[in-house]
Amino acid sequence: MTDLLFAGDSPRDRADVSSAKPADPLPHYISDSPFDPYSVESMTPAQERFYLASEWRMVWWKLRRHRIAVLSGAVLLTLYVSILFCEFLAPYELDARNTDFIYAPPQRVRIFDNGRLVWPFVYGYDYRLDMNNLERLYTPNPDKRQPIRFFCHSSKYRFWGLFEGDLHLLCPTPGGQLFLAGTDRLGRDLLSRIIYGARISLTIGLLGVAVSFTLGVLIGGIAGYYGGWTDILVQRGIEVIQSFPHLPLWMALSAILPVSWSPILVYIGITLILGMIEWTHLARAVRSKLLALREEDFCTAAVLMGARPARIIGRHLLPSFMSHLIASATLMIPGMILGETALSFLGLGLRPPMTSWGVLLNEAQNINVVALYPWLMLPVAFVIVTVLAFNFFGDGLRDAADPYH
């Protein structure tokens, strides 16, 4: 209204008005400037970017404010990118054995030589067998200075089993050694094995969650949408599964996997086992959300327009809380990584030659290791970092999942 009355506030108009006598009725006035009824609601581009942001963009904004979550996300991203290039990152190959260096302790990287800053180097080891208690003694020898090489050519590998290559990020001096995390009972470089093990340990959690996610959304969706008998049946089923202690159940299931299976089949089997039990939490979440959402008007509208249940669930209902689902799925991954580690540690999960962090920790099974070769426990540091990062990231994601809050 205000626009209509005062829009033509130009000098010519004012002259017209002032020339008229007070008693005369005002001439009928129509502004010919273009009329836009939404002008009050118009926004500057900056505002528009903010108010019309998609849900995912807002989740991202909110997540970005959560500093620990962002940091954890960066750590995870680094870890997951690194598993693409294991062969390049690892100084040695997975099964490269250095038979002269069995149970060698980690070498220290030194950058100071006589107080001067120099190219990073390590001291080579002098080896002596203590005949009294048959202990292998390695002493760093300051005369054997071995500079570390970067982006260098050393042992050959097959990248992803496809291409020949020999470029490494780090390599030992020719004829020297580089055991930044020590070696195991066969003289294999632990750091390289940890890097290769990440490939299995990190993907098993992701694949397991993919299985749980599919199962959870499918079963929870059906239960929540149809309700009634289906719902009761699913609820009871979930209760049955949840009332099992997880680990014994995992143990029982993985004891089923035949010993004759190839490592890759065992890997898939373990993934399925991990995923088959964890889906119940997601299914519960999906079910309770759907029970509430299916009463909403937009859902009725979709039904009236003849959409089939699969489309209604998948296209209309699920997207409205997808961010929550993803956040809770993220929080499930650490449990699976720990589960795999525990199973492999017990010898029920993956078996060598498959190498995961759990398989590596299997070597650290007795108390001697803690006393004599504590570096064999190093894989656990990677497990802890990964699990922590997933927990923090998942927590941040869960807080951000409701950006309208």
Next chain:
Amino acid sequence: MLSYLVHRVLIMIPTLIAISIVIFTIINLPPGDYFSTYIAELQSSGEAADLAKIAFLKAQYGFDRPLWQQYLFWVGGLLHGDMGYSFAYNLPVNQVVGDRLLLTFIVSFTTILFTYVVAFPIGVYSATHQYSWTDHALTLLGFLGLATPSFLLALVLLYFANVYLGISIGGLMDPQYVDRPWSFGKALSVAAHLWIPVIVIGTAGTASMIRRLRANLLDELQKQYVVTARAKGLHPLKLLFKYPLRMALNPFISDIGSLLPHVISGAAIVSVVMSLPTTGPMLLDALRSQDMYLAGSFLMFMAFLTVIGVFVSDIALAVLDPRIRLQAGRRQ
């Protein structure tokens, strides 16, 4: 209340039946049975198997009959308190399990107690001092507890306990007490050994409970009745304990149900590492050697314990929280 109780008990029956079917399926899934593995093992070492005895045992335990009959036989036995026969130990399962069960129970119970005792003050403190340095440190500690694989924590603790405190490695008591009748000295020795497994098993559960209690209490602390009470000048401690804490306590009780499977899981792996004379290592062996009655009956027993645990926590919750009691009554 009575209708809720009856309803709750009736629900347990189909749950237990379903669990028993699942367990029976799982232990029967691997190809072959204990006897075929056993015979093959004996033959490979060149010994003659006592086929007559094996045939007798097979007939006795119905291995020649169809699976559903075997299942009914097994469940029927369970109902009479007969858990079957362990072929590896050559003893009834009851006898194999007996002593270990007591120790398992002691370990689990102490762990749950430990979880409550530790989680309660820390959770309350974290919530009332949100975003303080102590809160951040405790939160980080809690996350670390969740992230550390228990078996490794067990090894490291065991080592340090041995080096600095001189506690014998492995087992739940000093060697001289093993296989002795219970005495004061034995109980004391058990207590001295108990704390490591309890800490190790309890860590993860404690961490998650702290987080839940903190979150719940934080939710309550923001509510208007708290503001009102504070405005009226109620003493902060009295305010905390009288109202919001009571509301935030529900998960403490409802968690007994979910804590129990966790504790039993944790106990299973930790006791393998620490070679505790509890049921974990036995279950592992039984699963490996397909000693199916031992594995199956024992899994069933653990599931039964859990179902009972959930039941007890539900009842306790209903007693404490009229909302749950009344809602459940209305639903019928």
